[in-house]
Amino acid sequence: EVVELTQDGAAVIFNVSPNSESVGYESGNMSFSVNANIDWSVSDDADWLTATKTDENTISVSFEANASTESRTANISAEGSGGFSETVTLIQLTEGITFEVSPGSKNVSAESGTTSFSVNANIDWSVSDDADWLTATKTDETTISLSYEGNTSTDARAANITVIGTGGASKTVTVTQAGTAAYLNLSSHNLSLGSSNDSVVITVFSNIDWTINEDEEWLSIARVNDTTVIVYYDENKSVELRSAERNSTLL
Secondary structure (H helix, E strand, O other): OOOOOOOOOOOOOOOOOOOOOEEEEOEEEEEEEEEEEEEEEEEEEEOOOEEEEEEEEEEEEEEEEOOOOOEEEEEEEEEOOOOOOOEEEEEEEOOOEEEEOOEEEEEEEEEEEEEEEEEEEOOEEEEEEOOEEEEEEEOOOOOOEEEEEOOOOOEEEEEEEEHHHHOOOOOOOEEEEEOOOOOOEEEEOOOOOOOOOOEEEEEEEOOOOEEEEEOOEEEEEEEEEOOOOEEOOOOOOOOOOOOOEEEEEEE
């Protein structure tokens, strides 16, 4: 008999960020970030810039000065194995246009709160975000105000805030919110049991996966769900007390 086992591969990850970015009229350099678990290459469609794969996580772009009175746009394409593709845009402004958002990123705590970004622009602009746990608002011509909810997960999370200016100018900044601290608490830590066989329920309070184990012959443990454990124990026919310790472990 021959048994053939086939294991699925991991889901493909292939993202380039930000989706678009704008730069001033002078020559310079900037980069895009790539998050991918497949091989990829990069190309561009403009003669005034050069996009290069610096490493597995970075596209570096060098661009010439824009001597025109019009803004110009280039598309930068990352092509992944298996036909996957991501295209981002770089917009180069003309002399006389100011469009800056600062800082480029912010880190905030797991608790709910507010923060802001500063905008230095001499063109009209609007703001949007890509997360349901925060709200980005144009407070005035120089300020983006953010309000964000508390993060109940132990994992950090990030949101992109995109500012779009007249003529297609674009800036993307990020907010990264820390995860909350892991905790594991039990409703009871010391239980006094009668001598007859019976069971007792323990409630588990945790924000992370957990396991529980036992190695005593006279009791057994059943995990009912993420918050409930039932301990079953046999009759103690001895006149001696007996005890057991159980370890619950965060995963």
